[in-house]
Amino acid sequence: MPDATRHIRRTIPRKREFVGSEPENVRVLRRFLDFMGQRETVRDALAMVAPDFVAHEPEGLPYSGEYRGPDGFLNLMKAVSSWAVLDVKKVTLRDADDVVLAHFELTVRPPNGGESLDTQIVELYQVRDGMIHGISIFYYDTAAVAKVLAKAESCVGGPGTPAAEVDMSSYESALEYISPVTGTYEEARQFVGRRGDWVQGPAPISEQMVRMFCASIRDAHPGYWDRSIAEEVWGGSVVPPALLQSATLPLPWYPPETSRTPWLQFEVPLPGDSLIVVSTEAVFHRPVLVDEILSHQEEIVDISEERATRLGPGHFMTTVLRYVDSRGRDVATVTSVLLRFQKGSDL
Amino acid sequence: MTPVTPPRRYVSWSGIKPADVLPALTLEVTPLTVALVPVASWDLFPGHHVPSFAQRQGQRDVYLNTIALQGLTDRCVMDHVPLGAVLTRRKFAMKGSVHPGDVLRGEAVVTAVRVGESGCAEVDFAVTLSAQSVLVIDAEITVIRPSSAHGTERLPEMDDNDGSTDE
Numbered sequence: 001m002p003d004a005t006r007h008i009r010r011t012i013p014r015k016r017e018f019v020g021s022e023p024e025n026v027r028v029l030r031r032f033l034d035f036m037g038q039r040e041t042v043r044d045a046l047a048m049v050a051p052d053f054v055a056h057e058p059e060g061l062p063y064s065g066e067y068r069g070p071d072g073f074l075n076l077m078k079a080v081s082s083w084a085v086l087d088v089k090k091v092t093l094r095d096a097d098d099v100v101l102a103h104f105e106l107t108v109r110p111p112n113g114g115e116s117l118d119t120q121i122v123e124l125y126q127v128r129d130g131m132i133h134g135i136s137i138f139y140y141d142t143a144a145v146a147k148v149l150a151k152a153e154s155c156v157g158g159p160g161t162p163a164a165e166v167d168m169s170s171y172e173s174a175l176e177y178i179s180p181v182t183g184t185y186e187e188a189r190q191f192v193g194r195r196g197d198w199v200q201g202p203a204p205i206s207e208q209m210v211r212m213f214c215a216s217i218r219d220a221h222p223g224y225w226d227r228s229i230a231e232e233v234w235g236g237s238v239v240p241p242a243l244l245q246s247a248t249l250p251l252p253w254y255p256p257e258t259s260r261t262p263w264l265q266f267e268v269p270l271p272g273d274s275l276i277v278v279s280t281e282a283v284f285h286r287p288v289l290v291d292e293i294l295s296h297q298e299e300i301v302d303i304s305e306e307r308a309t310r311l312g313p314g315h316f317m318t319t320v321l322r323y324v325d326s327r328g329r330d331v332a333t334v335t336s337v338l339l340r341f342q343k344g345s346d347l
Numbered sequence: 348m349t350p351v352t353p354p355r356r357y358v359s360w361s362g363i364k365p366a367d368v369l370p371a372l373t374l375e376v377t378p379l380t381v382a383l384v385p386v387a388s389w390d391l392f393p394g395h396h397v398p399s400f401a402q403r404q405g406q407r408d409v410y411l412n413t414i415a416l417q418g419l420t421d422r423c424v425m426d427h428v429p430l431g432a433v434l435t436r437r438k439f440a441m442k443g444s445v446h447p448g449d450v451l452r453g454e455a456v457v458t459a460v461r462v463g464e465s466g467c468a469e470v471d472f473a474v475t476l477s478a479q480s481v482l483v484i485d486a487e488i489t490v491i492r493p494s495s496a497h498g499t500e501r502l503p504e505m506d507d508n509d510g511s512t513d514e
Contacts, residue, residue, distance in 0.1 A: 212387035217415055219418060242415070246390065252391050277413045279441060282417075282439070
């Protein structure tokens with residue numbers, strides 16, 4: 001199976017040329033298509049997908065089928081990009097009340113090279129209240145597209161893999177989960193001194209979480225395992241200091257209506273798509289107890305000029321996270337140095 | 348199941364002296380170790396569970412996350428200081444990565460014993476984690492002996508001998 005990562009950039013359509021009038025629904029769709037065209041803004045496109053979203057790819061294609069909801073939209077993007085490179089030359093948008101017609105003139109080819117096909121696709125987008133509720137997709141010549149793609153080897157599931165079974169834990173979905181915003185060093189410097197919104201943990205830290213963590217690192221400290229000792233010494237079961245960061249990490253999925261506050265460190269536009277921790281200094285003002293719910297506020301305090309590192313050129317970003325309890329009392333302060341860099345240059 | 352508590356180096360604070368070397372920690376890192384940590388810590392960064400992602404980052408395989416390495420660093424000290432000690436500071440630098448199949452060794456040395464600004468007894472430790480003798484974590488840890496009333500705590504050495512059984 002070919003490397004799944006090799007197709008990511010090539011499958012992103014080139015900059016589209018938009019023509020036509022600009023009613024509100026057309027503007028919404030233009031924004032949606034722009035977001036879809038950049039890997040780092042796929043999350044923004046996903047936020048515009050309505051819970052009742054339905055898309056239908058016609059029969060005869062390797063990724064034919066029905067895709068429902070935001071998860072279905074992600075599956076559709078992954079399925080198409082694993083089988084085809086769509087090089088869009090021109091897009092025309094036309095408004096028709098709750099439907100916006102999008103006419104694409106494009107070249108289709110398999111990700112692993114081979115014959116290409118100049119063709120046209122018409123998509124009818126159901127747009128209401130700023131959200132995308134569905135897409136009906138019509139190919140000028142479905143059979144011709146299927147013939148060109150017949151030589152493709154899906155980079156996700158291999159030839160013949162039904163699109164609906166695309167692995168959500170693939171490299172691409174992983175990237176979507178953690179991709180930081182990219183930009184220039186000059187843009188990033190504007191973030192120095194900026195503080196993010198307060199981010200509350202999605203749930204209290206549970207004894208179950210503590211014990212699973214301790215089991216994974218074989219930590220037998222009585223404060224984590226013996227309630228009677230913990231009660232006597234600390235006033236309750238204690239959370240390992242190392243689990244502080246876990247207290248406010250986001251879940252991998254939320255119900256569509258749930259609002260989420262992103263981590264500021266992922267919003268800083270810098271070159272490079274990867275972020276690693278280089279060093280941290282944590283000061284704990286008091287022990288954290290099981291069942292507490294914590295919040296944090298993040299501040300960007302410094303961003304270095306480009307430096308040479310063993311992982312390649314990158315920028316060091318220094319952040320300070322202040323953790324507080326449910327009454328706003330300080331619990332810990334963590335200063336971290338992170339490295340933003342570009343992974344393998346053949347991506 | 349409650350694991351057996353390992354023997355502590357110190358039963359009381361009076362036995363803690365600068366340059367003391369704490370018993371070493373060893374841990375064989377298995378694929379299960381690496382897989383459990385993201386589940387337990389909610390750290391779903393793909394480098395810890397998607398091998399192709401880790402390899403794209405230049406790693407040979409998925410690697411142990413920062414939270415686990417911080418936990419193991421803490422263990423090097425907290426396994427051996429008197430019960431009730433509170434970790435108040437951890438300075439932690441990543442020097443390398445830890446993969447399934449590695450055998451981690453953690454070592455801690457007492458670097459300072461003093462009375463802190465709050466009046467509590469404070470002890471500093473230098474901690475290292477290495478995998479196959481290659482340094483992966485260089486850290487400093489400070490623990491304090493808080494008083495139950497959160498008041499002033501004097502170092503035991505300044506008081507009469509408290510009957511410590513430490514070496």
